[in-house]
Amino acid sequence: MTTERPLRVAVVGAGPAGTYASDILSKSGLDVSIDIIERLPAPFGLVRYGVAPDHPRIKQIIVALANVLGRGDIRLLANVNIGTDLTLQDLREHYDAVIFATGAFEDADLDIPGIDLDGSYGAADFVSWFDGHPDVPRTWPLEAKEVAIFGVGNVALDVARVLAKHPKDIAVTEVPKNVLDGLTSNPVTDVHVFGRRGPAQVKFSPLELRELGHVPDVDIVVYPETDYEFDEVSMEIAETNKQQKQVVKTLTDYALREPGTASRRIHLHFMQSPHEVLGEDGKVTGVRMERTALQGDGTVKGTGEFIDYPVQAVYRAVGYWGTPIDGVPFNDRKGTINNEAGRVLDEDGNPVPGMYTTGWIKRGPVGLIGHTKSDAQETIAKIIEDADALYENSSAGAEQRSPDNVMRLLHQRGVDVIQWADWELLDAHERGLGEADGRERIKVVPRDEMTNISLGRS
Numbered sequence: 001m002t003t004e005r006p007l008r009v010a011v012v013g014a015g016p017a018g019t020y021a022s023d024i025l026s027k028s029g030l031d032v033s034i035d036i037i038e039r040l041p042a043p044f045g046l047v048r049y050g051v052a053p054d055h056p057r058i059k060q061i062i063v064a065l066a067n068v069l070g071r072g073d074i075r076l077l078a079n080v081n082i083g084t085d086l087t088l089q090d091l092r093e094h095y096d097a098v099i100f101a102t103g104a105f106e107d108a109d110l111d112i113p114g115i116d117l118d119g120s121y122g123a124a125d126f127v128s129w130f131d132g133h134p135d136v137p138r139t140w141p142l143e144a145k146e147v148a149i150f151g152v153g154n155v156a157l158d159v160a161r162v163l164a165k166h167p168k169d170i171a172v173t174e175v176p177k178n179v180l181d182g183l184t185s186n187p188v189t190d191v192h193v194f195g196r197r198g199p200a201q202v203k204f205s206p207l208e209l210r211e212l213g214h215v216p217d218v219d220i221v222v223y224p225e226t227d228y229e230f231d232e233v234s235m236e237i238a239e240t241n242k243q244q245k246q247v248v249k250t251l252t253d254y255a256l257r258e259p260g261t262a263s264r265r266i267h268l269h270f271m272q273s274p275h276e277v278l279g280e281d282g283k284v285t286g287v288r289m290e291r292t293a294l295q296g297d298g299t300v301k302g303t304g305e306f307i308d309y310p311v312q313a314v315y316r317a318v319g320y321w322g323t324p325i326d327g328v329p330f331n332d333r334k335g336t337i338n339n340e341a342g343r344v345l346d347e348d349g350n351p352v353p354g355m356y357t358t359g360w361i362k363r364g365p366v367g368l369i370g371h372t373k374s375d376a377q378e379t380i381a382k383i384i385e386d387a388d389a390l391y392e393n394s395s396a397g398a399e400q401r402s403p404d405n406v407m408r409l410l411h412q413r414g415v416d417v418i419q420w421a422d423w424e425l426l427d428a429h430e431r432g433l434g435e436a437d438g439r440e441r442i443k444v445v446p447r448d449e450m451t452n453i454s455l456g457r458s
């Protein structure tokens, strides 16, 4: 179809999902002009603010994402929050289509007694702290010697590892000074990770689980005599699923190790479900776990047998949760935007014209960075299918929808927009800080400092 102007598309969220979607759309053959809008002063989403600092190899994905965002054909508008700086109505007026790639950054709830006690935390909040997120407090109360973590996914392992690692082994990473200072006074000795089901059902990836066994001066303790339970379905998974087979093998290797003498320990418990967080004077003093039993189909049921563990802090790593944006149909039960293969659906299940979604906010907070690429492919395929209708509708707001107009609006509203060249200044600054300390980078944390450096105001 021939058009007078490119289709104006806003991609909300400059994490991997939004970046891959922008990349695929820009190469789709459609005549498009793309703005990728990000609420934080820095791009890359959870690759910068979720992936653990001691996983530099995974953080390297940022290089590929930067190649897309810095190429020149996609415009980054960072430090712009959709919902406050620009509303959905503004997006409708300034763009022909919008793709929501806002991810998930909050903790899912866990409804058990005592979960709100002082000393009970969400893993996502702790991750944001140790990854230097600008919108969370600078200090974290690391006062517990014994800690419980509910959940057996990679986030639980990240939290356990960062808590148990000795500060000198984290000091070589990009962690900011406030985080290093906090970790230096961490008195922890024992971190207990709890899973409701058996070793065949844990969600650890084999690599992360193996890595745990190499953390200096930290022993891994497992309890095969009580926690190793396999029903028929579990046996089949443990024998046929390659990933799960490796996980079970690694756990068995840990079980066969001679008892260690390290000064810190990570205990991996299975077949125990959180029943209550115990407390005194409003503070966490322990956790009460209920032993579970497999039901033959891989699911578990409580047995009525309870075990108490004395701990002074609890982290729930039971999943991330998406945040709704005013006016965008949201599924409260899943924490995602209602959609079918990336087309946003209204309450009646009909596609909302010109609205799409991709990444964690589209399908829920599971899966690795690579999965967001296939997500993006599916969503962009829908835009290509809808292209004729989108171009037809685009004639309605032709004058309004120029790239300059949206910038003018943001400036009128006093928003300090950070574009790619501005981010490059902050990137160079952080690398400079790192170089002076023999590290690759040291993150700048306060939002105003990030913005000032990016905009050359410091």
Ligand SMILES: Cc1cc2nc3c(=O)[nH]c(=O)nc-3n(C[C@H](O)[C@H](O)[C@H](O)COP(=O)(O)OP(=O)(O)OC[C@H]3O[C@@H](n4cnc5c(N)ncnc54)[C@H](O)[C@@H]3O)c2cc1C
Pocket (backbone or CB within 6 Å): 012, 013, 014, 015, 016, 017, 018, 037, 038, 039, 040, 043, 044, 045, 046, 047, 050, 051, 052, 055, 058, 080, 081, 082, 083, 101, 102, 103, 104, 105, 127, 154, 155, 158, 320, 325, 358, 359, 360, 361, 366, 367, 368, 369, 370, 372
């Ligand atoms: C703790 C943790 C560790 C992980 N480790 C790994 C790992 O080692 N390897 C791996 O492959 N995967 C890992 N993952 C998974 C990986 O981070 C996700 O698969 C991926 O980041 C999801 O991409 P996304 O773009 O959908 O969401 P996100 O990465 O969350 O990006 C969404 C972006 O949207 C922005 N945004 C949100 N709301 C708005 C708004 N209103 N206006 C403007 N912008 C907005 C956010 O600021 C963010 O930048 C990890 C995840 C977590 C939580």
